[in-house]
Amino acid sequence: MPTNALTPSEVIYTSPYKSVHLPRRSIFTHMLGASAVPGIIGGFPAHYPAFIDAVSGASLSRVQLRTLCLQLAHSLLNPPAALAPLHGRPVPTPPTVLIFSPNSLAWPVMLLGAVAAGYRATLANSAYTSTELAHQYTDSQAHLILAYPPLVPVVRKMLKSLGIDGAEINRRIVVADTTWLTGAPELEPGKPAALKGLTRLSELIGRGELVQEVAFPGALADSTVYLCYSSGTTGKPKGVETTHFNITSLLEILRPAFPPLKIGPERGAKGEVVKAYQDALFGVLPFYHIYGAIKLLQYPLSRGVPSVILAKFDPERFCWAVQKYRPTIALIVPPILVVFAKHPAVEKYDMSSLETMFSGAAPLGADLVSAVRKRFLEHGNTVVITQGYGLTETSPTTLLLPKEYALEHVGTTGFLLPNLEARLVSEENGEKTTDIPGAGELWIRGPTVMKGYLNNASATENSITPDGWFKTGDVAVRDKDGYYTIVDRRKELIKYKGFQVPPAELESVLLQHPQIADAAVIGVESKEEATELPRAYVVKAAPDDSLTPAAVQEFVAGRVAQHKKLRGGVVFVDVIPKSAAGKILRRELRERAKTEVVEGRVVRAKL
CATH class of the missing domain: 3.40.50.980 (Rossmann fold)
Known part of the structure; x- marks a missing residue:
């Protein structure tokens, strides 16, 4: 309920659920911590299954998972000769590992093993190209990459592009093999030549075991543990600093709903x-x-x-x-x-x-x-x-x-989850955020809001107010019973099947084409696929029939991950609509898109 009779944008809403207790400790302790009671791991019997691999049927119990994580943590803190020393290369404190793999039974071992060691983990889209991966690797200052076998060539190419030589490359990659866990051959074993000289995940198991995890009690729970990358409206994806307390809080406030x-x-x-x-x-x-x-x-x-x-x-x-x-x-x-x-x-x-x-x-x-x-x-x-x-x-x-x-x-x-607060802001700094009656940009405050964007103070300041409100960029309405509905998006981010596609990133790729003078990208709705599709509006540098929509799509497809392809088509225009300050007027393009229809790869006006 609102706490004060203020202007609509100033009303603060709370959850219909009672607030819950939020412990301050490591994520690992929260889920897999040892108990004074024998046979209990993280509050549940140690023999209960934790993860099951659907294809092989192999499983990990809670105690098996805890043991493997503590063994991997030991090897991360006491690496074998093949991984250390790193020729004097400085390793940030705490170190960061990058996980580059599709889902597998090895994933919880890798992720929570890093957490148990007190490390940070940055999670990379397994469809990334070497160029996209390079940004996340360098920005996160990752020192080690845990890579699924078929993805190792992408990692090698990425490291070479950064000027790293062959011997040093081998010290930065761990092959995330899974046969040792599932008993089944790798579905995609990768090319033997690409894996030569590399350390395997299985080789980091059984070398020793931490007595217990790094605990992060009290204020230390505010330490960054995960760096997922979120695409904003401008520039490249930004590293989101998620803390132990963020995650343990989320795990607890989910339970009532x-x-x-x-x-x-x-x-x-x-x-x-x-x-x-x-x-x-x-x-x-x-x-x-x-x-x-x-x-x-x-x-x-x-x-x-x-x-x-x-x-x-x-x-x-x-x-x-x-x-x-x-x-x-x-x-x-x-x-x-x-x-x-x-x-x-x-x-x-x-x-x-x-x-x-x-x-x-x-x-x-x-x-x-x-x-x-x-x-x-x-x-x-x-x-x-x-x-x-x-x-x-x-x-x-x-x-x-x-x-x-x-x-x-x-x-x-x-409903809003417990321990969180919300506002619906319809006007900020004299600018209307939406024309939809009763709606406003959803602002959230609470223990699950990130620490900030890594290495990007200005982006953090633009997203989180001094009093802790995170501006989601999504426009919502709230009915009298407390149900929220997302009705629009203030940010320009495109969502393709749940994946984030930043228009600015695709525009940057398009402008690398010598025959393109200007470009703008928007998301167009596909009711058939229940998603948005990226569509490009392109200004040719000169009249040239050799530049076709298909050619533009293929140019982009070779430089981005699968989910960023221009599936919504390419439209050639004389000029990109922009404000006096030079900002692309995407709303005008979205209105135009309502009158267009895609035929194969060609976008035409509706008749």
């Missing part, structure tokens, strides 16, 4: 164990994205239930895994629901175990929810589809629609 979890083994009529768990979470959210890193990797671990790991989304494999492992909660993004609305795999496999599908990373429309739920109901599954809202800068979740209200409030992003 997230679907309740049944913890422990499933038992038969005579009390015998028929399955090692009752509830399990499942999804293909990439662990390098904070949504996957928290909701799929760390939240279930903090609650004593297992997470089933699958590297990437394939409808057949996804539905097969649901049938095999019987998870009760699936974490998804809207494009997955688009597939579920039509794909025959939904009818081919038994998906009746799913009780909740939780969507995030992009807005979820009511029509899509209704279509998917109707299809599941036709096959006897009463699954509830709900969603939440958050950002990398807020660790991430701030709003969540509880399962019990999902049907009657479909399309909203739910």
Whole structure:
């Protein structure tokens, strides 16, 4: 409820949930800390499963995970000769490791092993090109890269581009192999020549073990632990400094609103164990994205239930895994629901175990929810589809629609989580933030708001007010019952299937083309794919028919990750609309896009 009768932008809203206790300690201690009670790890029995690899069926119990993490932490602090000394190269304090890998059973070992050592971890998109990776590697000052075997050539190319020689390259890469965990051959083993001379993750296990993790008690919990990279409206992606306290706070404030979890083994009529768990979470959210890193990797671990790991989304494999492992909660993004609305795999496999599908990373429309739920109901599954809202800068979740209200409030992003405050700011510094009645830019304050942007004080100052309000850039409305709905975005960021695509970055790439004089990029809605698609408006440097939309798309595609491709098409224009100050008037381009239709790779005006 509002705390004062102030102007609409000054009203401070709080959560309908009571505030919860927020401990100050390491993330590792919070989830996998040892107990005075024998056989208890992080508050739950040590033998409970923590992670299950969907393809191989291999699993890690809580005690196995803790042991492996402490062994990796020991090797990070006492590296083998192949990794140290680093020829006098200064290593920042605390050191930072970069994880460059799709989801695997090795991920929680790598991430939490780094945390146990007191290190920072920066999480890189496994689709990055060497150029994109170079920015994150240098900006984060990472000293070691844990790379999935097929991605090692990208890492080698990146390090060479920075002027690093072959011998030193071998000291900076650890191959994130997985066979030692799964017992199965690598799905993508990588080229042997690229892996020659490199240390493997498996070689860092069993060399010793820390007695306990680096603890970060009290004020030390405000130390940065994760550096996920968030794309802003200008410049290159920025490193978000997320602290131990940010994450442990998020894990605790999620609990009142997230679907309740049944913890422990499933038992038969005579009390015998028929399955090692009752509830399990499942999804293909990439662990390098904070949504996957928290909701799929760390939240279930903090609650004593297992997470089933699958590297990437394939409808057949996804539905097969649901049938095999019987998870009760699936974490998804809207494009997955688009597939579920039509794909025959939904009818081919038994998906009746799913009780909740939780969507995030992009807005979820009511029509899509209704279509998917109707299809599941036709096959006897009463699954509830709900969603939440958050950002990398807020660790991430701030709003969540509880399962019990999902049907009657479909399309909203739910309530504000406990211990958080919100404002809806419709005017800032004399500038209107939105023309939508009753709406305002959502500002969030609370223990999950990031420390700031790494090496970027000006960006931090522009995003966080002196009294702690983070400006999300998203425009929301709030109804009388406290439900929030995101209705627009003040920032210019494009969201393609949950991934961030900064227009400024694509514009910079376009302007490298010798035949392009000016360019602007916007996101255009695709109802078929339930996402935004990047579209470029391009001014030719000179009249030249050799520069075609397809040629521009191919030029960009060779320089960016898959999710940044110009899937929305390319439009040639005489001039890019700009303000007197030179700012691109994207709103004018978005209005223009409403009158255009894409035919293959060609964008034409609607008739």
